Amino acid sequence: MSSKSPITPLHDRVIIKPAPAEEKTAGGIIIPDTAKEKPQRGTVIAAGPGKKDEPVIVKKGDTVLYGKYSGTEIRIDGQDMLILRESDILAIV
Numbered sequence: 001m002s003s004k005s006p007i008t009p010l011h012d013r014v015i016i017k018p019a020p021a022e023e024k025t026a027g028g029i030i031i032p033d034t035a036k037e038k039p040q041r042g043t044v045i046a047a048g049p050g051k052k053d054e055p056v057i058v059k060k061g062d063t064v065l066y067g068k069y070s071g072t073e074i075r076i077d078g079q080d081m082l083i084l085r086e087s088d089i090l091a092i093v
Contacts, residue, residue, distance in 0.1 A: 012087065
């Protein structure tokens with residue numbers, strides 16, 4: 001993906017590239033595709049300017065944790081991304 005995102009999120013929205021799902025467990029057991037969990041960690045690709053009195057805290061390149069069913073899945077340049085509100089982000093790692 002290019003250094004500049006082709007989409008600019010508005011207000012307090014953030015675009016996140018989800019981390020790949022785990023391939024094996026800590027014990028070495030390979031997880032089949034049907035049993036893989038949806039990732040809850042990702043990297044911020046772009047962030048909006050924020051609301052009138054609340055600037056966005058996260059910035060491009062931050063690794064964040066977000067809720068399991070948060071946001072909307074979108075496809076940008078052939079890659080799966082997630083767009084969500086900053087309030088849906090639980091922590092910066």
